[in-house]
Amino acid sequence: MDILLSRRAAGDVEQMDHPDCDPRLLDNTYRQFGIINRVLSGWRRLYTRELRNLKRPDRGPLTVLDIGCGGGDLAVMLARWAARDGMTVQITGIDPDPRAAGFARRRPPVPGVEFRQAHSGELVREGAAFDVVISNHMLHHLGSEELRQLLADSEILASRKALHNDLVRSPTAFALFSVAALPFLHSFIRQDGLTSIRRSYRPAELAAAAPPGWSVERSSAFHQVLTYRRG
Incomplete structure (x- = not known):
């Protein structure tokens, strides 16, 4: 590995992405994502900045699509924040992986x-529409055509708007997460998290990979949001 992380390790594969990975470790990973995302992903700041003040002209619920929702913790977290703020939301979490979708659907209601096993392309074909589309820590998993x-x-x-929140590749992020993830035992959190950082983009790389109309916005020292805004 290039210790300076000067190049994306695009060919590396996270353990949880292997179809034959240990199901117990995978379930523990989905479970521990709730802590990781609450503490490290920066979504509280994004929710406050990008979602909390959005209003619909018809006063209906704000509709949000969480693509690649994994174990579903982000959708639940956003719904609870919105409820405390008196907002009405309808959040749909989708993931094409049956293991992730199954874990999410087993959550207490x-x-x-709501959660579905589905690909975003299926919703396009259905003619679905949402006020906001989001994803979390997913872009680095994708090949160029998938992106x-x-x-x-x-x-x-x-x-x-669409908000795709992802990691920023840096030696500092790698070193800090290597230590911070030590308590997360019996899961893929630490190993896959370090792989995720190696696979992630730097801001200029992500901007170059995105089509016109998209912009890269830094949300924290170690996170960036690939953003699309209508109007």
Whole structure:
């Protein structure tokens, strides 16, 4: 590995992406994502900045699509924040992986949240539309054609904005996460998290990979948001 992380390790594969990975470790990973995302992903800041003040002209629920929702913790977290703020939301979490979708559907029901095993392209073909499309720590998993298709689908599905939150590759992020993830035992959190950082983009790389109309916005020292805004 290049210790300076000067190049993306695009060919590396995370353990949880292997179809034959240990199901117990995978379930533990989905479970521990709730802590990781609450503490490290920066979504509280994104929610406050990008979602909390959005209003629909018809006063209906704000509709959000979480693509690649994994174990579903982000959708639940956003719904609970919105409820405390008096917002009405309808969040749909989708993931094409049956293991992730199954874990998410086994969660205790939360008002305003539903999960499906589906690909974003299926929702496009259904003619679905949402106020906001989001994803978390997913872009680095995708090949170039998969990224292109995700962004094309997002432009169709999002009536107001799309926010794809992902890691920024850096030696500092790698070193800090290597230590911070030590307590997360019996899961793929630490190993896959370090692989994720190696696979992630730097801002200029992500901007170059995105089509016109998309912009890269830094949300924290170690996160960036690939953003599409209508109007």
